Amino acid sequence: MTEPSRGEPVGVVLAVDPDRFAEVVEALRREGLTVTGEQPLLGTLSGTVAAERIAALEAVDGVESVDRELTFRLPPPDSPIQ
Template identity: 60%
Template structure:
């Protein structure tokens, strides 16, 4: 992986242990996650983190899953292809 790729931020959605939600959010911030949204009732949060910090985020105690965001671009409503 090149240095440019390693430092590129990626969007992620993180599922965490509900019983330790606040602690896991703080730990995620310490490893480099820039939190953009918190959903404590669902046990998830979203944010961005550099590629090279993903393993540290995934290894945190209380993190159940880390999924990359997938952005899907749809054609405009007036487009001939729907």
Template identity: 75%
Template sequence: MSDSSPVEQVGVILAVDPDRFADVVEALRQAGLTVTGEQPALGTLSGIIAEDRIPSLEAIDGVESVDRERTVQLPPPDSPIQ
């Protein structure tokens, strides 16, 4: 029996070399990234990957940064704190 639990999938936002966007995105897909959004003119994209695979994304030539997505929860409009 195995004690390994499934690795958590996390959202990431990446900045890549815009001059090589298509090639870098393909390399990211090969590394296991599921792309959820692309902004080629800005050289950014978003996706989902197993958390333990993030270092493999950072190692790809043309990747400038990899950041985990963050969730911000705003208070309801009728909340006394605004």
């Protein structure tokens, strides 16, 4: 798993209040989130943000959770270590 450096955008998945979805998404954008996908009926969205801004996203009223996307890199199939 690779850790991004500070200031480098990281992927995040957020759960928000579905009854206030548009309002919460707009507040998240003001905090620096670049939205890459929205699922308003489920109350979830995905996006990218500078790593140091994650706490600001968590503090937005209507945000239920913020999870960082995890990236795993597997060795090539012909690698001696599997």
